[in-house]
Amino acid sequence: MSFLGHVVGWFFTAAHWHGDNGIPHRVEQHLAISAVSVLAAIVVALPLALWLGHIGRGSYAAISVANIGRAVPSFALLVVGFEVFGFGPIPIFLALWALSVPPILTNAFTAVRQVDPDVKEAAAGMGMTGWQVLTRVELPNAIPLIFAGIRTAGVQAVATATLGAEVAWGGVGRYIVDGIAQQDNVQLFAGALLVALLSFGTEIGLAAVQRRVTPAGLRVVKGTRRWLPAPSALAPPADVPAENVPV
Numbered sequence: 001m002s003f004l005g006h007v008v009g010w011f012f013t014a015a016h017w018h019g020d021n022g023i024p025h026r027v028e029q030h031l032a033i034s035a036v037s038v039l040a041a042i043v044v045a046l047p048l049a050l051w052l053g054h055i056g057r058g059s060y061a062a063i064s065v066a067n068i069g070r071a072v073p074s075f076a077l078l079v080v081g082f083e084v085f086g087f088g089p090i091p092i093f094l095a096l097w098a099l100s101v102p103p104i105l106t107n108a109f110t111a112v113r114q115v116d117p118d119v120k121e122a123a124a125g126m127g128m129t130g131w132q133v134l135t136r137v138e139l140p141n142a143i144p145l146i147f148a149g150i151r152t153a154g155v156q157a158v159a160t161a162t163l164g165a166e167v168a169w170g171g172v173g174r175y176i177v178d179g180i181a182q183q184d185n186v187q188l189f190a191g192a193l194l195v196a197l198l199s200f201g202t203e204i205g206l207a208a209v210q211r212r213v214t215p216a217g218l219r220v221v222k223g224t225r226r227w228l229p230a231p232s233a234l235a236p237p238a239d240v241p242a243e244n245v246p247v
Helices: 001-011 023-057 059-071 075-086 091-112 118-123 128-168 173-182 185-213
Strands: none
Touching: 001 173, 001 185, 023 059, 023 091, 023 118, 023 128, 023 173, 059 091, 075 091, 075 128, 091 128, 118 128, 128 173, 128 185
C-alpha cells in the first residue's frame, strides 16, 4: 500500500474517532484554545485601537507595540509561559494571545484613521457627538479592515495552536508530536493535514462572517475595485431636528 493509502487508512480507523485522543476531541481542543485567545485579544486590542484612531494620537505607540508582538517568536513565549505556569493551557494561551493582538490592533487603528475626514467633519457638523461619530460613522466604515485583522489573527492562532502539544495541552498538534516521537510518518502527516484543513476552514469561515457583518454599501462591487460609501453612514442622530440637517 502507498504512503497516501496508509494516511487514508489512518483516517478511517475507528479508534481515531473516539476517546481523548480521537480526532473530534483533538479538533475541539485546538479550536477552543484558538478561539479563546483571539477573543481575548479582541477585548484588549480593539477598544484601544478604536480610541487611538478616533483621537488621532498614539499611532507610534500602537505600531511599536504591534511590531514588538510580531518580533517575539511564539515558541519563545510558549517556553516562558511554561517556565512560569508549567504544563497546561495557560502557556499556549499567552503565546496565541500575544500573536493575535498585533494584527487586530494595527488594522483597527489604521481602519479608523483612513475614514474620510470630510465624512467625519460632516457628521460633526450635523450635531453628532464624538461617541456618535465613532460608533455611527467611523466604526461602520472601518469594519472591512478591522475584520481583516481578526481573520489574520484567527488563521495564525489556529496554525500556531499546534505548539500546544509541546506543553501537554493537546489539540491536533498532538498527532504531530507523537508522530515524531514514535517515528510514525503516517500519523505525523495526518496531523499536519488536519492543521492545514483547520487553518483553511478558519479562513473561509471568517471571510464569510466578514462579508456578513460588512455594511452593504461598503462591499466591493462585483467586477470592480471600488468601494461604495455607506448610504446611511451619515444619518442624522435622533435628537437632531430635521430642519437643522444641512442639505
